[in-house]
Amino acid sequence: MKRNILIILFCFYSFLTHSQQNENGVSGGFESNAQWYLNDKGLKDEFNNTTTQPEDPVRSNNYLFVNYLYKKWSFGIQGESYTQNALLNMNQKYNETNVATYFARYQTDKIDITAGYYYEQFGSGLLLRAWEDRALGINNALRGVRLIYKPAEFITMKYIYGQQRTGFDVANSKIYGIDFEIDLKKPLNLNISDLTIGWNYIGRYENLDLPVQSFDDLTNAFSGRINFSHNAFYINTEVSYKLDDAVVQSSDQVNNRLVKPGNALLMNTGYSKKGFGIDATFRRLENMSFFSERGAKGNNFNDRLMNYIPSLTKQQHYNLANIYVYQAQPGVFIDGDGDEEKVRAGEIGGQLDLFYDVKKGTLLGGKNGIKIAVNLSNWNALSGTFYILSPQDYQTDFLRFGKRYYTDVNIEVTKKWNSKWLSAFSYVNQYYNKNSIGIEPGIVYTDILAAEATYKFMSNKSIRVVGEHMWASDKKKNWASATVECNLNSKYSFYAIDLYNYGNEKEYQRNHYYNFGGSYRNKSTRIALSYGRQRGGLVCVGGVCRNVPESSGISLSLNTSF
């Protein structure tokens, strides 16, 4: 069966490839990530167990996407193959080789209709975002129909209907949506850079058949937004409101105990001109978990996730700054597992970014200038009154901060010395309340220093060296890390990385997480091979995370587009 599907897919693909005409075209991509998990006696967990290979030690996630354009039509199909099994800690629903998504689309200047699977986002995604992130195993495309209609150049209307993808199937619910966006600058003849307003509705219909049910099968949610910018200044606001619905506190436990509405407020403002930029964001979330099936809340794979609530913190690129990462806390957990510290109903906080370019030729800037980036973020629980015992309930205060979840203060200074030398220096300070966000007891304080230098020689060769150190108050204590990267020419690169948890309280757990690898690139193709250890923990992309277990082995990845 698997083989037949693959063959059909490839025949379809090669047919399209060969029938290509001048005005039409075939494009697409192929990606494969394979891992051979090995036993590793040297890599020990908290309980002094060595790392052993899982069942099906050779695993791979493969994706083939083919897109065919014909005049105003486009057709696409994506096949996915998880053989012998999906990579560790991916959604178990990814367990076969099959057609995963397909669509047909017709596009003119005024009308854009898609039937089949489509990706979509309304506003900043507080109520709806259907997207794909293969590294996280997220593909929550909607299967149904989408119509985008532009009655005038400054008006965009979107109508959607569909069921959300989950594994190779769709969720047991129906999603309806409408989004309007109006660019007011033109019709009102305003002398500003931008003034856009938008409004959207999302309905989720999930029939539960509970014997007694104190909430509707259909959950309604609304959102409004406004974007304003003039020259160097801009301000954007989005407000969302989700009407009464059952509050799910643990996976698959949908009941009448607590029925509450949810809301979100997002504000962003900034000012920027050449050489200087400042940006500030404020966000408050209350009971804003939103899944296409209510019981999906709390699943570990971001499965059936409908909205996009990323953590608004800096996406760090240094290894050690990615150990204690914050995940946004939109949900309600009044049950608290008997621990008052874990009781929560959302989050409130903000982020501030500053960019400054010290000009060339100044005393501090020197010949080539200095680039400085500062980032601060702080997130707290909502303050309020929580009634833990029946009847369960809560009331939150609008703008008061509850217990602190997370703080991150960091600065990055980049200096280009001349055409050969580039260096960067970074300092990060974090506060991470593991207990309140339900991971494990404890609060972690960290200080991280990182320094890196890149040296270029003979036009296309370069070497990059990074050193990092983290002082942490957690039981794992201090870490050190080193990275060396060599680019031999425009095609071949090699690297070696080691993260060393030398300060761990448990001597047997003072692990080295080393990794050696190389990559080859040519035009649209990249092939990479590596050997080493994977640190267990959260792997995050765009503020959304996936938990991965510790492992050891060889990995091969290939991607190409055509």
Place this chain on the structure above:
Amino acid sequence: MKNFLFGLLLVGFNLNAQTNLPNIQLSNLEGKKVSSIADFSEKDQLYVFSFWATWCTPCISELDEINDLMSEWKKEVDFKLIAISIDDSRTQKRVKPLINGKGWGFDILLDTNQDFKRALGIVNVPYLIVVKNNKIVHIQNGYVPGNELDLLEKLKILK
């Protein structure tokens, strides 16, 4: 079996050295909608689309480097650089202050839900395509220092 299919795949994409650009709607930093086809269709003009994100260090190194060299390059070959940000709504707000902080002198477009990236089968950024007459004539997947010189050579051939 796998090898056979993989071979087929290789044959497939070698036949497609010049792929048509898909028609995708992007927006600029002022919220104005821009079409990947209609707004970049000047005859024989070379357009360099560089896909990047605020959180991607090699992307920023590449754009910094090209920005420094651009005025010099333009004496030799005429091209337009457009940096396509694939930042999603988490990091998109950082685009404007970041590029102004950097002082980059080229156009920036936003591919918020990554429609353009997906249509081109791009897995990771940095990723760069050269477009001429709405056809993709060159692709560079990834960036290491020195790649910008390969790009300049390629642009000279393609002009």
